[in-house]
Amino acid sequence: MDALVVILSRIQFAFTVGFHFLMVPLSIGLILFTVIFEIMHLRTGDEKYLKQANFWGNLFAINFIVGIVTGITMEIQFGTNWAEYSKFMGDIFGSPLAFEALMAFFLESTFAGIWIFYRHKISAKLRTLTAIMIFIGTQVSAIWIITANGFMQNPVGYTMAEDGSKVLLNDFLALTLNPYALYMMVHTLTSAFLLGSFFVLGVSAYHLLKQQNVEFFKRSVKIGLIVLLITSFMQPMIGHFYGQYIAEVQPAKATIFEVVWETEDTVPMYLIQIPGKSKEDSISALPIPFVGSIMYTNNPTGEIIGIDDATADWSQEMYDDFIDIIPMVHYSFRFMAGLGIMFILLALMGVYLYRKDKYVDNKWINRAFLWLLPTPWIAILLGWVVAEVGRQPWIVNGLMLTKDAVSSNVPASQVVFSIITLVIFYAVLFLVEFYLLLKFAKKGPLDDPFRNRG
Amino acid sequence: MIHLGIGGSDMHNALGIVWFVLLAVLWIGFLVQESFTSGVGMIFKSQKNELEGRVLQMTVGPYWDGVEVWFITAGGATFAAFPLVYADMFSNLYVALYLLLVMFITRGVAMELVYKDEGKRWQTGMSWAWVISSYGVALLLGVRFVNLFMKANTLTESSNDFLGLLSQMGIMGGLLMVSIYRTNGILWANLKAKAAIVERIKKQLLPSAIISALIMPILMMGFNWDTNLFSTNFESLPALWILPVVTMLAAITTVIAVLKNKYVLAFVTNCLALALFIITGYAGIYPYMAPGITIYDGMASQLTLSIMTWVAAFFVPLILGYQGWKFYRFRHKITEGFFK
Numbered sequence: 001m002d003a004l005v006v007i008l009s010r011i012q013f014a015f016t017v018g019f020h021f022l023m024v025p026l027s028i029g030l031i032l033f034t035v036i037f038e039i040m041h042l043r044t045g046d047e048k049y050l051k052q053a054n055f056w057g058n059l060f061a062i063n064f065i066v067g068i069v070t071g072i073t074m075e076i077q078f079g080t081n082w083a084e085y086s087k088f089m090g091d092i093f094g095s096p097l098a099f100e101a102l103m104a105f106f107l108e109s110t111f112a113g114i115w116i117f118y119r120h121k122i123s124a125k126l127r128t129l130t131a132i133m134i135f136i137g138t139q140v141s142a143i144w145i146i147t148a149n150g151f152m153q154n155p156v157g158y159t160m161a162e163d164g165s166k167v168l169l170n171d172f173l174a175l176t177l178n179p180y181a182l183y184m185m186v187h188t189l190t191s192a193f194l195l196g197s198f199f200v201l202g203v204s205a206y207h208l209l210k211q212q213n214v215e216f217f218k219r220s221v222k223i224g225l226i227v228l229l230i231t232s233f234m235q236p237m238i239g240h241f242y243g244q245y246i247a248e249v250q251p252a253k254a255t256i257f258e259v260v261w262e263t264e265d266t267v268p269m270y271l272i273q274i275p276g277k278s279k280e281d282s283i284s285a286l287p288i289p290f291v292g293s294i295m296y297t298n299n300p301t302g303e304i305i306g307i308d309d310a311t312a313d314w315s316q317e318m319y320d321d322f323i324d325i326i327p328m329v330h331y332s333f334r335f336m337a338g339l340g341i342m343f344i345l346l347a348l349m350g351v352y353l354y355r356k357d358k359y360v361d362n363k364w365i366n367r368a369f370l371w372l373l374p375t376p377w378i379a380i381l382l383g384w385v386v387a388e389v390g391r392q393p394w395i396v397n398g399l400m401l402t403k404d405a406v407s408s409n410v411p412a413s414q415v416v417f418s419i420i421t422l423v424i425f426y427a428v429l430f431l432v433e434f435y436l437l438l439k440f441a442k443k444g445p446l447d448d449p450f451r452n453r454g
Numbered sequence: 455m456i457h458l459g460i461g462g463s464d465m466h467n468a469l470g471i472v473w474f475v476l477l478a479v480l481w482i483g484f485l486v487q488e489s490f491t492s493g494v495g496m497i498f499k500s501q502k503n504e505l506e507g508r509v510l511q512m513t514v515g516p517y518w519d520g521v522e523v524w525f526i527t528a529g530g531a532t533f534a535a536f537p538l539v540y541a542d543m544f545s546n547l548y549v550a551l552y553l554l555l556v557m558f559i560t561r562g563v564a565m566e567l568v569y570k571d572e573g574k575r576w577q578t579g580m581s582w583a584w585v586i587s588s589y590g591v592a593l594l595l596g597v598r599f600v601n602l603f604m605k606a607n608t609l610t611e612s613s614n615d616f617l618g619l620l621s622q623m624g625i626m627g628g629l630l631m632v633s634i635y636r637t638n639g640i641l642w643a644n645l646k647a648k649a650a651i652v653e654r655i656k657k658q659l660l661p662s663a664i665i666s667a668l669i670m671p672i673l674m675m676g677f678n679w680d681t682n683l684f685s686t687n688f689e690s691l692p693a694l695w696i697l698p699v700v701t702m703l704a705a706i707t708t709v710i711a712v713l714k715n716k717y718v719l720a721f722v723t724n725c726l727a728l729a730l731f732i733i734t735g736y737a738g739i740y741p742y743m744a745p746g747i748t749i750y751d752g753m754a755s756q757l758t759l760s761i762m763t764w765v766a767a768f769f770v771p772l773i774l775g776y777q778g779w780k781f782y783r784f785r786h787k788i789t790e791g792f793f794k
Binding site: 095172411 | 512515516517518519520522523525526527529530531532533534535536537538540541542543544545546547548549551552555556558559562563566567570571613614754755757758761762765766769770773776777780784792
């Protein structure tokens with residue numbers, strides 16, 4: 001394979017999926033809030049909850065549009081740029097994508113159309129049903145795409161074709177109940193809800209700092225804090241067990257979390273780690289005894305597989321590729337974990353202030369939520385780097401190398417063409433979305449449904 | 455591509471054929487419904503003010519996304535049921551697919567967001583983006599399908615050559631799609647809305663209906679003289695000739711119906727012309743799915759195909775059910791009063 005095509009295709013995939021994933025968690029998060037307020041409105045008949053649903057639902061709608069259209073890129077890209085991968089994996093990987101369309105995309109698109117264009121014309125019952133259907137659609141969509149990704153991380157339920165040219169489905173139940181996918185799904189969905197709550201708190205903070213629409217945004221803050229508190233506490237717990245499972249099935253990736261060069265027991269956690277090309281080349285300082293082993297094994301003296309054993313039967317080229325990604329994955333992991341701790345602290349402070357009835361007037365907590373608004377996106381993208389870059393040099397763990405997966409019939413010039421086109425085009429899309437979200441977020445609750453409508 | 459000429463058990467082959475047919479159905483379902491969205495997009499600049507524009511937007515806005523999912527499903531089902539076909543087809547259509555992608559994205563975003571801002575430049579820009587991308591979508595889809603029908607059963611390898619798609623026949627296919635879509639957009643708006651704008655755009659119906667009726671026989675003759683489309687299957691089963699004949703008749707009937715102001719009939723026959731055109735093509739290329747690749751070379755394992763069949767058997771009726779409910783629930787014609 002042409003090395004240039006490989007690297008260009010990787011850059012393009014990372015760019016397009018990263019861009020798409022700016023919208024996805026916000027859609028998942030905001031539709032949760034919309035559903036909550038729709039249900040509250042349905043149960044109480046109180047207009048103030050309807051206003052909440054309209055405000056957050058309008059922001060959802062704008063973001064949802066950009067999310068779905070950039071999702072199309074992902075589907076065609078497997079065929080256009082990763083044709084060899086598609087041939088090798090099609091029997092396993094294609095059906096989750098088809099099921100995602102059949103079970104999720106149809107549901108969310110059909111009901112999103114109603115939500116966006118008819119929500120001011122239908123009954124509270126139908127509005128609530130519509131929002132719930134969209135919510136279900138986003139959840140089912142996440143389940144299938146993560147099932148597909150789960151196989152790339154931890155292949156299960158397959159047999160190899162006799163000529164070794166492709167994998168064949170062997171056990172559909174095993175494919176759908178892949179433990180890796182289950183961990184990843186809970187981790188990803190929780191992060192999306194966390195991001196949604198952070199978004200609600202950040203937008204509310206803007207208004208509370210200006211002391212406008214205070215009553216309205218106080219109600220948003222209450223639900224936002226509840227969601228943030230639950231999700232921020234869940235995340236490290238899920239992450240802990242998820243990480244231990246990764247150590248079982250992807251030992252190489254797991255070595256990067258604490259950069260363990262050689263298999264050993266009673267490993268400390270170093271507060272400062274600067275990984276290099278080898279153990280001698282790396283810097284580790286400020287050890288906290290036992291914590292490393294506890295992280296990996298729940299046992300203070302537990303043994304951790306090191307890079308030496310995890311990569312024992314790899315070729316030199318694969319080993320070199322792996323060593324190259326260690327710093328990027330390691331820093332991403334640490335930064336993500338650090339942000340996770342910050343989310344917990346912010347949630348605790350926010351809840352404390354709210355309970356003392358001091359939240360609305362507290363400048364610092366509102367400034368924090370406003371200025372730190374990008375951080376959940378950063379955390380999510382970093383987590384995604386850990387999951388996908390950490391899998392290298394494999395595209396399908398243990399079965400196919402990334403460099404063997406690109407299309408053999410596509411010249412580099414065409415990939416350059418598509419990258420340039422997409423970068424320019426996505427930049428415009430980003431500006432459009434950013435402008436509209438900012439405009440409607442700053443405007444606050446709208447009295448005029450005509451302007452608020454599609 | 456080496457022609458392996460293999461297949462599986464009878465059951466496996468039968469499932470392969472089932473999915474060939476289902477894919478044809480998915481593509482036809484997509485192409486026909488897409489004509490509403492893109493068609494209305496093409497005539498969107500006929501509106502004279504925001505209220506008229508909103509009427510047009512409302513005729514397709516609630517539905518376009520559901521239509522695009524037909525495209526995504528067709529792509530995903532090709533990937534799942536015929537991985538080899540998906541990989542070969544998509545990588546060889548590289549440039550065309552990225553252009554189509556840009557058009558799809560532009561179209562969806564422009565249509566949804568055109569009235570999210572009051573600025574005149576915003577609305578003008580979004581309107582033109584919707585118009586241009588609608589023409590682009592139709593043109594590319596037409597070029598793509600005519601090329602598929604020209605080349606699939608030629609036993610040559612496919613090649614990654616974008617300009618090669620733009621042969622006389624290819625461009626003719628693009629123009630056919632544009633004229634059919636334009637006609638259907640106006641007819642769809644007429645079904646979904648009752649407003650002055652709809653009465654005005656109806657006057658644009660006749661030219662595009664006539665163009666479709668003229669291009670259709672030219673393309674059919676082109677297929678007959680320059681390609682193998684009508685050689686194998688049409689020779690062994692001459693009854694198939696009824697397909698191209700009825701297709702051309704449907705296109706002509708659309709012109710007559712428009713002349714007689716029978717717009718619902720025109721809508722039905724225009725949709726039929728499009729659907730039958732695609733059916734004719736698939737009947738001709740069967741069992742080929744891409745140049746040199748048959749159903750049996752390209753299909754997934756029997757297990758995958760049977761699971762997909764069960765899932766489709768359950769979910770497709772469900773989807774048709776709730777999409778049908780939506781059309782019924784919101785069947786009332788949009789008027790300008792809707793926005794007051």
